[in-house]
Amino acid sequence: MTDASNRDERIKETSSLRRAMIRPELGGIVGNIAVFTFFLLFAYDSGMFSSQGVLNWSVVSAQFMIIAVGACLLMIAGEFDLSVGSMIGFAGMMIAIFGVTLAWPMWIAILTTFVICVALGAVNGFIVVRTGLPSFIVTLATLFILRGFTIFIPQTLERKTIIGGIRETAEGDWLGAVFGGKILKGFFAWLGDIGVISVFESGTRAGQPVVDGVPMLIVWAIGLVVVGHVVLTRTRFGNWIFAAGGDAQAARYVGVPVERVKILMFMFTAFCATVFAVCQVMEFGSAGADRGLLKEFEAIIAVVIGGALLTGGYGSVIGAALGALIFGVVQQGLFFAGVESSLFRVFLGVILLLAVILNTYIRRLITGER
Amino acid sequence: MKSALKKVMLSTALIAAPLMASAEAHGDDLTYVLVSHAPDSDSWWNTVKNGVALAAEQMDVTVEYRNPPTGDLGDMARIIEQAAASNPDGIITTLADFDVLSGPIRAAVDQGIDVIIMNSGSPEQAAEVGALMYVGQPEYDAGFAAGQRAGRDGVGSFLCVNHYISSPSSTERCQGFADGLGVDMGNQMIDSGQDPSEIKNRVQAYLSANPDTDAVLTLGPTSADPTILALEENGMAGDIYFGTFDLGEEIVNGLKSGVINWGIDQQPFLQAYLPVIVLANYDRYGVLPGNNINSGPGFVTRDALAKVEEFAGEFR
Numbered sequence: 001m002t003d004a005s006n007r008d009e010r011i012k013e014t015s016s017l018r019r020a021m022i023r024p025e026l027g028g029i030v031g032n033i034a035v036f037t038f039f040l041l042f043a044y045d046s047g048m049f050s051s052q053g054v055l056n057w058s059v060v061s062a063q064f065m066i067i068a069v070g071a072c073l074l075m076i077a078g079e080f081d082l083s084v085g086s087m088i089g090f091a092g093m094m095i096a097i098f099g100v101t102l103a104w105p106m107w108i109a110i111l112t113t114f115v116i117c118v119a120l121g122a123v124n125g126f127i128v129v130r131t132g133l134p135s136f137i138v139t140l141a142t143l144f145i146l147r148g149f150t151i152f153i154p155q156t157l158e159r160k161t162i163i164g165g166i167r168e169t170a171e172g173d174w175l176g177a178v179f180g181g182k183i184l185k186g187f188f189a190w191l192g193d194i195g196v197i198s199v200f201e202s203g204t205r206a207g208q209p210v211v212d213g214v215p216m217l218i219v220w221a222i223g224l225v226v227v228g229h230v231v232l233t234r235t236r237f238g239n240w241i242f243a244a245g246g247d248a249q250a251a252r253y254v255g256v257p258v259e260r261v262k263i264l265m266f267m268f269t270a271f272c273a274t275v276f277a278v279c280q281v282m283e284f285g286s287a288g289a290d291r292g293l294l295k296e297f298e299a300i301i302a303v304v305i306g307g308a309l310l311t312g313g314y315g316s317v318i319g320a321a322l323g324a325l326i327f328g329v330v331q332q333g334l335f336f337a338g339v340e341s342s343l344f345r346v347f348l349g350v351i352l353l354l355a356v357i358l359n360t361y362i363r364r365l366i367t368g369e370r
Numbered sequence: 371m372k373s374a375l376k377k378v379m380l381s382t383a384l385i386a387a388p389l390m391a392s393a394e395a396h397g398d399d400l401t402y403v404l405v406s407h408a409p410d411s412d413s414w415w416n417t418v419k420n421g422v423a424l425a426a427e428q429m430d431v432t433v434e435y436r437n438p439p440t441g442d443l444g445d446m447a448r449i450i451e452q453a454a455a456s457n458p459d460g461i462i463t464t465l466a467d468f469d470v471l472s473g474p475i476r477a478a479v480d481q482g483i484d485v486i487i488m489n490s491g492s493p494e495q496a497a498e499v500g501a502l503m504y505v506g507q508p509e510y511d512a513g514f515a516a517g518q519r520a521g522r523d524g525v526g527s528f529l530c531v532n533h534y535i536s537s538p539s540s541t542e543r544c545q546g547f548a549d550g551l552g553v554d555m556g557n558q559m560i561d562s563g564q565d566p567s568e569i570k571n572r573v574q575a576y577l578s579a580n581p582d583t584d585a586v587l588t589l590g591p592t593s594a595d596p597t598i599l600a601l602e603e604n605g606m607a608g609d610i611y612f613g614t615f616d617l618g619e620e621i622v623n624g625l626k627s628g629v630i631n632w633g634i635d636q637q638p639f640l641q642a643y644l645p646v647i648v649l650a651n652y653d654r655y656g657v658l659p660g661n662n663i664n665s666g667p668g669f670v671t672r673d674a675l676a677k678v679e680e681f682a683g684e685f686r
Binding site: 046047048050052053055056057059060151155159160161162164165166167200206210280283284285286288289290291292293294332335336338342344345 | 443468536
């Protein structure tokens, strides 16, 4: 390596080991190995690795993944969105109002909600690029505005802050099933029959497996991660995202439509938040004004654990997904391990700090900065 | 590089080890999980934690307390699913939103876990999800009784300070109060938020905009404590009719000084303590009380405050 240091860095040869080590995903991979080792040691017999336990932390991780993909791409493009949590609450409430209060067919309610929320994301992006204000401030305003409407609208129309009855309304709706359904039910029923997973002992579901399918939430999470990863690493648009977040002015000089990229990323973040909301509303059957509180920070934490840089221009969707997995496994795993739940935030803080320190170390290796 | 990784893993294990040890020290055969909907910041649930701790000690069982840190009921559903997956001998949970929580609770019941509903929800809902019983204070009924009492004392209009507007049971208390008074709720309920200074300012703002308000109703220490301050500051303390749900140290002081006319004690201690006793005896000897248990409402007034005062915030 020393003899190569005089040559142009772009054609500098690096060893394959070094190249494997200095990926942005490394922090996430190491973190996952550490976390799983830890819980295998301390919570193995607590039910955490039974079929039900695995489904439990997978679903929680998938929730984080859905919002982390949007937050990750936006952060790489150099912006933040603090309104993700409020958007989740708002989108859920819109579906309830359209579907239950106004009694529209569920698929129209869902599509209308998507249009409204993605448009709100575009407004966020438009204000940010037009005014040049930090997205931190603009989306903080959106956080309050959306949360306020999420409480005000149902309170005015229905005199309550939780609207239920969505499950009944969505019964048999094709688009509702895309978000709230489960797949591979036959396969899981078979697993239950042959005794691989346990079955309910009593009640109306006696004899059915305790895990009866893979929730669409998980399918959406994997789908979004794959799409996000391919777009970011295999397309021209992906390069534009990196360029817009790395040095916006330099990107403009070489012809990257920075404004358009940023607005599109705000819209995508809003889309991801809406996917989260629709899955949750379809599964639980009600929308509440308190849904999604603080989820924006959870998304950012997952992205940062996954190796993205808060200043933009650097990061990976796979890393963000791994970060979300760590987050979900730790959150639910601490319950399985029987840790006092008030200490959860302590763990979260410690893990976040360790991840950031590790990631900074890796980045210095890559860029050579001191 | 390698040594850095090792350091990270080692330090994670080192930090976690003492916490793990304390959690496993009980090693008892009966394990219960209590799941509440309360955010970390709600101090009222300290009484519940104390009740659980005392019952666990007396019955020699392990009880774990869990809650969604932000009070998000979607997260609470995941916690119940998680609790069921860890296969405890019983689950004690609140039923803050039937739509969200009934699915996970019913799945736990079907899995063969005994469930007792405490605090939120209703006896009918508890029966519908297949729970053994309901231990709590029916919220609408308690609000209604309070409204009737206030009506007898000559109240015609009121302000309901709702600090937890996203929970339907909070709104039911206000609605019950309005119905008990026989008036339309209209705009008499405000969303105060959880922050003490915001609550104080909003109460003052409402009362200066509506100076002819007869009564103030608060829904717990979170909204009562700042409201006491607000009334002392604008000179209405002791003058305006003041009732509150739940007890706490400041509320007891308010009762003593005459600022607060009555407090409704739903006795959260019993809501946490009794389910543990019931479950432990059911698991050990198969005995089970034949009905739901109403832990409240009980009106606490200036008389007979001594015991309440001694244990306010701890067991009361």
